[in-house]
Amino acid sequence: MNKIDRRLFLKLAAAAGGALVARPDLTFADDGEIENVSIAWTSDPVTWDPNQRLAPDPQSILKTIFDQPIDQLQNLELAPNVLTDWKLADDAMSMHVWMRDDITFSDGSPMTMEDFRYTFFERIQQGDEIDLVVGFGVVSDIEIISPTEGIMRFSQPFATPAQWLSFSASFVISKAYAEKVGIEGLQTKPMGSGPYELVEYERDSRIVLKRRDDYWGELPAIKQLTFEIIPDATARLAALESGNVDFAVELSIRDVKRLQQSDRFKAIANPIARIIYVTVRADGTFEDKNIRLAAHYAINKELLSKAFFGGDAVAIDAPSIPGMPGYPEDFEFPYDPEKAKELLAQSGYGPDNPVTIGFATTNGNFAGDYDIARAIVTMWDKVGIKTDLQVITEGQWYDLNATGKLPDASLFVWENGTGDPEIFTGNMFNADLPFATFRRPDITAKIKPLFDIADYDERIRQYDELNRWLIEEGAIIPLLQAIQTIGYSNQFNFQPWTNGWILPRAITKA
Incomplete structure (x- = not known):
């Protein structure tokens, strides 16, 4: 169902602390x-x-309120969740696809294949403006065989539905609730089948979640979970050190190393399935291939890793991560x-x-x-x-x-917990999708046929070739595998995920 090569499995498992997870129901919560x-x-x-939005950062928050059809283990291996099996x-x-029969939404109503069909087919058909169409726009129908069994049908070959069902924005919503509250209600008053309910919310300030003790799945140890929205990294660190929060994310590597020496805090630098890269446009100043390639040759990636990640961030030369499918292992773009x-x-x-170029x-x-x-x-x-x-x-990015106003270049991150090159290169460069920055008809023409290839090995081979060509064309400037940095109180233990999720069930008492 999900094919990840052994090198990737071992590398990501090591990055996650060496724990090779063997079964989907492994629990981190203790009795406390x-x-x-x-x-x-x-x-x-x-x-x-x-x-509505394909974006990595809200994923951990949304997973507290909603459930995804397919889950991921620490090492990115796909695991049953709402769906018990898929073929x-x-x-x-x-x-x-086959679904569990014991899932309830927080309003007490049962989840059935009707809700699955509504989420991944009917919402797209009725024209809801949601990014879910990027992955599931090829769904031509979902045949309901029973309340827990169905068949997804596609208008063209779709090689990665299982990966997409575990990816960003793929959460099952209640059909009855959606029809009751409408688009605006879905955007402002969330109601899902996940382990928490939203009980307090101040936009750009505070999110308070209360645990559902009737949750169908593994019950986290945390009764109340609070997210304090603090955009500034220095302020997040200050909140941690003052005791106002228990965890702080995306700290500087310097602060992580200092916290690791403290007797009050713990900290991790976790390599995750996310890349840091520079986007370039195909028009304007960067229409000149010489300038695009010069911008790439001028960047010392190893120096960036040493200066900002203590050398722990892996330099990359393709829009993926070494060991992931489609990454050209023998390819190098030198400084x-x-x-x-x-x-x-x-x-x-x-x-x-x-x-002169613009840079965001x-x-x-x-x-x-x-x-x-x-x-x-400076470089x-x-x-x-x-x-x-x-x-x-x-x-704003x-x-x-979306409006064609992004500067010539921008520093950005791209998360792809599935490891599949379709969700890296395919979505980054297909100009018919909303994420492409380097938009050219010839590139879209090269990419779109790859979405239809059912043979896994042939599809990966062609992505390997395409990635080489894109770099030689100067269409993107890959920099580093991203490092997730987290500082937290020594009163807790925390298990990181290699896709960057921060899960309540991964937090326990020390």
Whole structure:
């Protein structure tokens, strides 16, 4: 059902602390109840409609209120959740699915295949503006055989439905509730089948969740879970050290190492299935391939890793992570500032006559983002690329990209807990989808046929070739595998996930 090569399995399991999870029902909760855990978080969910936005950062919050059809273990292996089993047809034109019969939403109503069909088919058909269409727009019907059994049918071969059912925005919602409250209600008043209910909410400030003791699945030890929305990394650290919160995410690697020496706190730097990269546009200044490639050659990725992650962040040369399917293992794009100067000179630029580009970055959205951007500005300046740096939020990045107003380049992160190249390269460069920044018809024409290939090995081989070509074309500047940094009180134990989830059931008393 889910195919991940052995090298990836071992690498990610090691990154998660060496625990090779063998069965889906493995529990982290102990018998000790925890009254409240508070977490200093980077940003508020843009919406409470869990199907509306494909974005990594709200995922941990949304998973407290809603359930996904398929879950993931620490090592990214797919595991049963709402669905107990699934079977993709050999031609990838349908997938048979079976659901649990004991799931209830927080209003007490049972979840059935009607809710599954509504979420992954009817919402798209009725024109709801949701990112779920990116993965499931090819669903032509979901045949309901019984309240717990159905068949997803596709208008074209769909090789990755199981991966998408475990990915961002793939949460089952109640059909009856959605029809009762409408789009606006879904966006503002969440109601799901997950282990928590929302009991208090202040936009961009505070989220308070109460545990559902009637939850159908594994019951977390935490009775009340609070997310304090604190965009600034320094302020998140201060909240932790003052005792106002128990956990703080996306701290600097310097602060993580200092907390690790403390007798009051613990801290981790967790390599996750997320990449840090520089987006480039295909028009404007970057229409010139020489400038695009020069911008890539000028960046010393190993230095970025050493300076901002203590050397722990793996440098990458393709839009994926080494060991994941589709990553060209024997491919390298070297740091070569002299080559960058040579390319710029061919287009009439250099240190004495620099080309000017716009460059956007977030500040505090992930560990080191603003500092990494400033370091890149310095590297570019040395070869003859002058940069107008501006700070934006994650939400602004999506809005600017959707309206074609994103600057020439931007520092961003891309999460792909499935490891499948379709959700990396396929979604990054298909101009018919909302996430592409380098938009060119010839690239979209190369990518779209890959979505239809049912043969796994052939599909991965073609993504391998495409990734090489995209880098040589200067269509993206991959930098590093992202490092998730978390500091927390020594009163707790915490088990990280290699997709970056922070799960309540992974927090227990020390």
